[in-house]
Amino acid sequence: MSEAVLVTVVGHVATISLNRAQVHNAFDDALIADLTAALLGVEHNPAVRVVVLTGIGASFSAGADLNWMRGMAQASEADNRTDSLRLATLMRTLNFLSKPTIARVNGSAYGGGVGLVACCDVAIGVDGAKFSLSEVKLGLVPAVISPYVIAAIGVRQARRLFVSGEVFDAAIAARIGLLHETVAADQLDEAxxxxxxxxxxxxxxAQDEAKRxxxxxxxxxxxxxxxxxxENAALIARLRVSAEGQHGLGAxxxxxxxxxxx
Known part of the structure; x- marks a missing residue:
């Protein structure tokens, strides 16, 4: 395991921290693999009762890493599908974790970072955080994270945000259901x-059964x-190698x- 993800266990609480602050905790192959492994590790640790997911630095997660995106833009449709399934496995693992999960949203979240927030049982964010599902600006769609985001904010809100790709603030994120609570940065740990x-x-x-x-x-x-x-991995793979997706990613x-x- 690399140092893309840090895990600390204090008492009955495991804190999993995305540790790529220099790139705003953007996703790459190492982070996806490490975060999936970290989640499976706390899942099977009987001492852990609650899992907190957060980011180190100014951001929660900026979504896809530029170098990772560059590699996917050059990859085949089959390789893109395999790559998307890895991200899908991460999201599914978090969403169905048997233990209560809290997204400690310490800063902005974009793309896949929004997916992580939506997969947690409770989401508490700083009031200065920004959010976006900006994939359409690249000729793509938020396919892999879509089931979890739609479950969190509903179809009506998802339709707007999926097609506009607009940036929205923490107050809107709370109003539409992505966040349960917003607080000042100095009150985040207390919350x-x-x-x-x-x-x-x-x-x-009971908590496991309640979540299920x-x-x-x-x-x-x-x-x-x-x-x-x-289905969604096949969709995003097809769009990444399409003429529009290639042009959007290249731009x-x-x-x-x-x-x-x-």
């Missing part, structure tokens, strides 16, 4: 600790998520506007 306190009062088996119950009644099971992940990497901008 997370308060949530951990209440989560520590529940029976661990909410997801199942909401129409999401691990089996259904796996099927959707296969983004070259720091120029794509031809469709008006």
């Amino acid at each position: 997370v600790d308060r949530c951990v306190h209440f989560l520590g009062k529940g029976g661990p088996l 119950l909410a997801l199942r009644i909401g129409g999401m099971t691990r089996e259904s998520a796996e099927r959707i992940d296969e 983004f990497l070259d720091k120029r506007a794509p031809d469709w901008v008006r």
Whole structure:
């Protein structure tokens, strides 16, 4: 395991920190692999009752790493599909973790970072954080994270944010359901600790079943998520190698506007 993710366990709480502050905790192959492994590790640690996911530095997660995106832009459709399935496995692992999860959103979250927030049971963010699902600006869609984001904010809000790619603030994130609570930066730890306190009062088996119950009644099971992940991985792979996706990715990497901008 690299140092892209740090895990600390204090008492019954495991804190998993994205540790690529120099690139705003952007996703690459190492971070995806390390975060998946970290989640599986705390899942099987009987001492851990609550999991807190956060970022180190100014941002929670900026989404896809530029070098990772450059590699995917040059990869085949089959390789893109395999890559997308790795990210899908990460999101699914977090979403269905048997233990309560808290997103400690210490800063802005974009793309896949929004997906991580949506996959957690509780999301508490600083009031200065910004959010965006900006994939359409690259000729792509937020395919892999879409089931979790839609479950968090609803179809109506997702339709707007998926097609506009606009940046929105923490107040809007709370209003639409992506965040449960927003606080000043100097109050974030206190708010997370308060949530951990209440989560520590529940029976661990009951909490596992309660999460499964909410997801199942909401129409999401691990089996259904796996099927959707296969479809969405194929979708994003197809779009990445399409003419529009190639042009959009190339324009983004070259720091120029794509031809469709008006």
